[in-house]
Amino acid sequence: MSSNTFGAALRHGHIATPASRAFFAWQEGKLNAGQLNQREAGKFFPATQSGLTDPVAPTDSPNALPPRDGEIASANQGDGRFLDEPGTHWKKHTVTANEIMKFVWTYTAPHATRRYNYFITREDWNPNLPLSRAQFESTPFFKAEFTEQPFWSHGATLRPTGPTTHEIQLPQRSGYHVLLAVWEVADTGNAFYQVIDLDFVGNGNDNGNGDTIPAAPASLHATEVTTSSVALAWNASATAGVSYRLYRNGNMIFNGSRLSFVDNGLMENTAYSYTISAVSATGKESAQSAAVIVTTKSSSTVVTPPTAPVRLHSMSVTADSASLMWGSSEGSNPIASYIIYREGDEIARVAASQLNYTDRGLRAETTYRYFVAAVDSQDLLSVPSNVLTVTTLANSSDDNGGNDDNGQYPAWRQGGSYTAGEIVSHNGKNWVCIQSHTAWAIDWAPGLAETLWYEAR
Incomplete structure (x- = not known):
């Protein structure tokens, strides 16, 4: 395995059983643990556009850009493009039609969860072509969904337990097929994509007629x-x-x-x-x-402060910024806001619906300590979250103070938040943002993400 398999980039989650295509790659040292857990792109597959709201929970974060056709297994992430290779050479799990199969999700940073969708390739799909929307059935054959909203008022209900197990009856298929499992979260615009290769053998003659033990219900x-x-x-x-x-x-x-x-x-x-x-x-x-x-609740009239925000962690770090994310608090009263502290001093307050914050204007190669606290509608303050220590990166030799060579536009940075129409410099060129987004991944950079940036002329 890679030398940084257990590095600090652990975040989010993956399917551990049965082994996904990405999990096999991790076992072979082709992905580190952070890359395994971050097969992440915009939610609402098979949608192709960003900015969509959830029909079940319209107060959830709108979706980011879903993975493009041909980049579904990598989830648009450049470090896993080899996962998108067409062909029948992938390691497969031998299964039968209508078999009850267990799928186990494990997490390193569980998000408020809206649903899990499971798709299967069409009966006439072509494994020698790239995985695309046309290769998959348009609707999931299994869905586990939570309907409580808004997500910031139902933290405990929507927070997945680790691990999460789904018992799923496989559809009627024969031969080689690909299963796509998608974990959609409520508190960001993203989802996590796991591709699993299956080899259907036998005739699967039960056809779900009740002669076998049924699958257990999901999401109690x-x-x-x-x-x-x-x-x-x-x-x-x-x-x-x-x-x-x-x-x-x-x-x-x-x-x-x-x-x-x-x-x-x-x-x-x-x-x-x-x-x-x-x-x-x-x-x-x-x-x-x-x-x-x-x-069950107590009849006592004692009002308790909110619980501490959980799992404060860094999404990305640059030479002058740190992007933070945390899990929601709960309490006797509705949560009103979150307070972000740096070195013990308050630096920002965000709404209860916002579980992330980017601290900008930091010094390069400097260590900072952060924690977050919640405030409820009665101004009761929670105890602090865990303390997160972050060290900013070194300035690159050609950074020029964050501007391009002619000093007109700021340099693009991984982890930066950009609005439509904003102009940045990158690799000696100027680029215009097409749609508002936060650049979580390096392959969302100008010149790589053609749906997010176009070159300024």
Whole structure:
């Protein structure tokens, strides 16, 4: 493996089981851990444009640019372009049609999650052509989705547990096919893309008729909690024609076809463990889902401050800036804003819906310490987040103080935020921004990202 496999660039997540194309590349040393976890591009595949809002949750961050055709496996990231090579040479998992298969996501920086979509190539796809939208079915064959909004008021509900497991019934296919799994987040415009190569063998003659054990439902979670009740919801099983059994502390409390249930008559300030299973028409029951622990509220009138923001981490660092991101806080009152501190001094406040901030105007080759705190609607302040230490990069010899050689326009920087119409210099040329974005990846640079920049004439 690469010498920097366990470097500081760990962030976000990937599918560990079954091994994705990127995971195999990581095992072979072709990607480091940061690159494995950051197969990241704009959400809402198979959409092709950016700036779209989520139809389920319009207050989510609009999407960034989704991956271009031919760059789906790399997610538009230049360090993984070899993942986009067409052909049948990729390592494959042997499966059968209608098989129940487990997909396990692991995270290094879990985001507020909106959904997971799973796509499969069309029956007549051509593996010798690049992966494109035309090669995949236009709709996912399986989806696990959360509908709570706005995301900043449902931090615990939308934050994925690590690992997250989906039991999915594979569609009817034969021969070599590609599965595309997409983890869409609510608090940024991006998603994480994982391509998995499958070899379908046998005839898969069950056709989902209930003769096999069904797939467990996905995304069991609490939608509302009071002093005496817990409202729960879950996604449908990938196996058609099933009913559901909901268990509290190992005892069945619901048996039916609905996708939600309210458990009443509970004790206040008490933790309860819930699991759910699917039951086929012939009475075969799936394995129970991972347990969800829910604690009912207390009738006490004591109001507590917000919890500390979690997982403060750096998205990118330049010679004069540091881009920060963190997980949301929770409390008795709605969160009003977040305060960003550098070296113990407040430097900015952002709205509750904004879980990121770019600190600019820093000194090159200098170490800075940051933490973040939350403020609720009653001005109650949380304890600080973890302390993040960041060291800025050295100025390049041709940086010229951040401007190009003629001093007219600032130099493009990875991690910088740019608005449509803004002009920057890069590699001796001037470039005009086509659409507003934050340049998380190096291959979003002018001259590489033709959908983001055009050369000024």
